[in-house]
Amino acid sequence: MGERASNVLEGLRELILGTPPIDERAQLALPMELGPSQPATTDLDKLVDVEVLHAIVDLLPDAITLIHRDGSILLRNRAAFELLGPARSVDWRVTALEEDPRHPDGRPYTLEELPARRALMDGVAVRAEPMTLRHATTGEDVSVLASSVPLRGADGAMLGATVVFRDLGALLERDRERDTFARVVGHEIQVPLTAVRGYIQQAIRQLPSGVDTSLATRSLQRADANVSRLVTLLRDVLDTSRQQLAPVVPESLELGAFLSEVHSRFDPALQSRVRLQTPDFVHVRGDRRLLEIVVVNLVDNARKYGPEEGTIEVSVAREGSVGLIRVRDDGDGIPDSDREAIFKPFRRGWNAGAHEGSGLGLYLSRQLAERHGGRLELEPSTRGTLFALSLPLA
Amino acid sequence: MRASAPVLVVEDDASILDVVRSALEAEGYDVRTATNGKEGLERLADGKVSLVLLDMRMPVLDGWQFAKELKRRAIDVPVVVMTAAQNARHWAEEIGADAYLSKPFDLDDLLAAVARHRDS
Incomplete structure (x- = not known):
């Protein structure tokens, strides 16, 4: 040729x-x-x-x-x-x-x-x-x-x-069908789940009060705890499905102001643990509501997986053609073998058993970042875990 | 048994209706039940109720239409909406309910809502 x-x-x-x-x-x-x-x-x-x-x-x-x-x-x-x-x-x-x-x-x-x-x-x-x-x-x-x-x-x-x-039409249509299916399935599951939860709680209420180590009591209590897990899981799956389809309505956001606002909505205990470092003005294009979901997820992970009462650093930066929000905790960090797995749905990685949550947060957050034309990555760090959310500059 | 009027539970799923009824009865309430909005209106005609626990998605006459009918007949009774989590708050606001319970709800939450909102 x-x-x-x-x-x-x-x-x-x-x-x-x-x-x-x-x-x-x-x-x-x-x-x-x-x-x-x-x-x-x-x-x-x-x-x-x-x-x-x-x-x-x-x-x-x-x-x-x-x-x-x-x-x-x-x-x-x-x-x-x-x-x-x-x-x-x-x-x-x-x-x-x-x-x-x-x-x-x-x-x-x-x-x-x-x-x-x-x-x-x-x-x-x-x-x-x-x-x-x-x-x-x-x-x-x-x-x-x-x-x-x-x-x-x-x-x-x-x-x-x-x-x-x-x-994009075929892809959007497939997403819509998937969301409809998820919602229908979700509703069908919720009905018997409501009944199961009710019956288990009813049975627990019938048991004699006080410390009771009988097998029946323990069994019912554990069943109730697992039903609560199912409830949370169902809610998280349906929420994730909905957020995946939410249209991105971008505006110009100044990251420092945006993060201050998000911070003001945290509960007081969390607020005192989060240290905001926003020395520069960084303007990005993003959907305020969807980005808040990502930031809250990252800070929540830092709270869950970092040391209790540890500091959570949230900083902004401008690097090349992107604006960055970084969230760092003081915890043990994430082993190399898990660094990609944590972004997969339901894979909570190395110490998952100890913590609540359905394991969908990072999966959704990465998708939301990409829908903004940005990225969510785990950055190398000498101490703790460091996430970096990058977004196109406005 | 409490001296107050019964609680009306309007819910199309038999299991949920059964567990709510037995929980309320264990708590000492009289309970009337209906499996759709139309039956619910008929049960209201049987006599005063102290509160309505209302499912939204039901056949024949759904929760939304039941609530509209209550308003039309100027029936003043506390209503607590029971429905799927994402919609509960929205529906409660739409129909002017006194409270809402997201399914699957906690029995303690349900009993607390009934105790707090019923007419005594």
């Missing part, structure tokens, strides 16, 4: 598979006349390259559009047609290529905000940005993740841009 086509393919491959932006490396030499029908050259070698390229792009499941800096569409694959309907014959410099582009909160995109424009006019790469579009013929809303990179010529001049839309 010729060098030209392989460069374009490499660019597309990286864009779709999500490797770091390639704008510095996309040294493509696209002939100005390249289009879906007639190649500019009669060179057989290059002719085959172009056709192979088109064939492959047409097979890819994501919607792909190549736009030329002169306002026209160079290429649009089959998936784009299926996902969004026929292309509009518009000049992208003046009108959005897709119908009614909106942010997840419903706000329409301005022309300048559109990923293709940002790639081509500002030379920036856009990665997995959630958008809502409208199908050109059915009028139905389509939820997508949009990515776009500029395409430059060998001399570095901006020639065009690639825009990729990944369909």
Whole structure:
């Protein structure tokens, strides 16, 4: 395959598979006349390259559009047609290529905000940005993740841009079904659980009072304790399922102010153990309510797994293109073998038996972090356990 | 036996109805039962009750409609909502209940709620 086509393919491959932006490396030499029908050259070698390229792009499941800096569409694959309907014959410099582009909160995109424009006019790469579009013929809303990179010529001049839309619809639908199923199952379980709990408590109330070591008493008390565990587990699973689906409504948050507010809602005993270190102003984009869930979970873990009365340090920092919230406790730290396991659902790791909780907190918190375009990681630490929540800067 | 009027329990699940009834009777209350909102209204017609323990999700006439009907008939009786955890508080506010119990509830919590809110 010729060098030209392989460069374009490499660019597309990286864009779709999500490797770091390639704008510095996309040294493509696209002939100005390249289009879906007639190649500019009669060179057989290059002719085959172009056709192979088109064939492959047409097979890819994501919607792909190549736009030329002169306002026209160079290429649009089959998936784009299926996902969004026929292309509009518009000049992208003046009108959005897709119908009614909106942010997840419903706000329409301005022309300048559109990923293709940002790639081509500002030379920036856009990665997995959630958008809502409208199908050109059915009028139905389509939820997508949009990515776009500029395409430059060998001399570095901006020639065009690639825009990729990944369909979120099927994934969202599956999540919704899963949530409905969880809620229905949850309700069905709650009914007999209520009865069981009631009967066990009734039986315990019938027993003679005072210290009673009989087997019957112990059995009933342990049964009651396990029912309480089931109740907590059921509630946590249903809560987690609900939070996983909650829409992220981002705003600009100043981390110091945000953490002070969260801190003010802790119970007094916890408040006195938490030390806030927020020397700098750090503004991030995040959903206040969902981020509070993450912070509360991290502080709660520090309280449960750290030493009683130990200090819990909560600090903020700006590093590169992210804002960070770090939570550290003075406990024993987490053994290397468990460092990834703790983020899995229901895996509470090394000393799980000693503590209450369903083992879903870190699992959910990591998901919430990722839904913000951020991360939740365990950082190496000489003492205690150190979690770092990173979020994109506003 | 307490001298006050009976407690009315409106709940469609037979087991939950049974365990709540026996817990209340063990505590000394008279208990009337109904398995849906329509039966609940009929039981009310049998005579004054001191409190209604109300499940929300029932066939024939659900808790929401039962509460609306109470309001329409200007029947003033304390109501404690019993329903699934996520919805309990919401429903209690919606229908103007006096209190709520999240299922699966603790018997002690149920008895405390009855003692606190019933008409004496």
